[in-house]
Amino acid sequence: MSRTDPVPDHPFAPRPGAAGVPQMLARQTSLELRLLLRNGEQLLITLVIPILVLVGVSLVHAVDVGSGRRIDVVTPGVFSLAVLSTAFTSLAIATGFERRYGVLKRLGATPLPRWGLIAAKSATVLVVELGQLLVLAGVASSLGWSPRGSWLELVPLLLVGTAAFSGLGLLMAGTLRAEATLAAANLVWLLLLAGGGIIVPLSRLPAGVAAGLSVLPSAALTEGMRAVLQHGSGLPAGPLVVLAVWALLGVGTASVAFRWE
């Protein structure tokens, strides 16, 4: 009989122990991904709406997106929208309700440490973003999108942008009631989509407005994406700095203010 077998007639005989950290992280990430993919509303905001925006804005000439091929202007913006949807709105809503339903409290009694839960959530967000970008890039290509620049240069932009939005999303989820988080996360998403520099390039706006918008994380991420993918320039420092400041503010405040139950 191997040592892992329970003692006969004593199936519940104590044999406590935590699983290895890599296994715990993999399990938690896998569960979070499955639950997310099962959630229709989350898929709507992370995938369906970005695809509709991509197709709609690039084919219908209702919005002035400035010079250049429409699809080349719109695609980086939709990438940015995808990050906003997943790292901010979807994460905030899911975490807000997990907190409200006591899931975070209950998980706190398992061997999974809190930092492990945050790590699993971050991994989940990054995996979903990767999937979103692949799908959106496929759709954009079929519409004639021809990116310049290097995908590798997007990586730091995506990571810092994701950190910024995740910090803000967790701050919201960890301090507001779940219903308030639901409403606010969707409202902010809508406001940033409409006026956060995602669709219309800042260069098409009056200088004062553009300067104001450029400090928003949505505008910074989008401008960075456009610099790399549309103009083929190197990684732009300005947007990266803006995103890094938001990331520090968001993650820093969330780590102090987050209430687990």
Added chain:
Amino acid sequence: MRPAYTRSVPAPAVEVIDLVKRYGDLVAVDGLSFEVPAATVTAVLGPNGAGKTSTVECCEGYRRPDRGSVRVLGLDPRRDGHRLRPRVGVMLQQGGIYPTVRAVEMLRHVAGLHAHPLDVDMLVERLGLGATGRTPFRRLSGGQQQRLSLALAVVGRPELVFLDEPTAGLDPQARRATWDLIAQLRTDGVTVVLTTHYLEEAERLADRVLVVDHGRVIAAGSPAELTHREGQGALRFRAPAGLDLASLRAALPDAVTVAESSSGGYEVRGALDPHLVAAVTTWCATHGVMPEGLTLARRSLEDVFLELTGRELR
């Protein structure tokens, strides 16, 4: 039978000394002390709002005591939480589970966070969760949700489990399955602390009962000790109406009362012991009276609670 588990921790499994927990002006726990010996079942019994959950949550590390000390398996649940979590199973009073997760999926998940978990299939069968299939947690019946929550508390093979109201709202069959599992935990060497406001549950499962009210322990002991402490009880029998009560009374010890509570229904109240029973039946034999339906009724925990607090438990 060899011991199921060799304990590395000296008793007691839980030690609470002079615990105080306040929420603003409300004093939920007011100087509460108790010990839980290892490998026993302790029931914390009391009405809603007695401070049961606050006490347990201080032991689980969720709440910071305002005063007093809490040791769990010899450790401080706030400071040493990361060392305790693999060793302690927790069943919350409600919630704590993703609304969209499936029962077995959640159980496998938590099992996977432990090094030597129980066999999930065994647990699923034992608690009757096999029929839940792909149903999301939020659509399970209350009883299924409760049983899943219990399964999550034990799946990691903990040394100690805290079960907050484990059978609240369960139907009799599910309650029996839960009781059987708790009894098995005890047999297998797991220490169990449960809160309940069901007297039957405490009487049936617990080695030790703590009766808690207004954040204090107002009585503690085994169910037998609690119900026999004052030796109060009633001996009842039926016989022809109009027996000579004065004669019977004279044959019995001083502190005993005798009454014909209904026509032909007699009740002797006092400290029940074999001598009292013998004295009653001897008197009956002497007077040619057959005590039909002779019963001895000891106090229930309900009576104890009523006497201690002047209130009903529920």
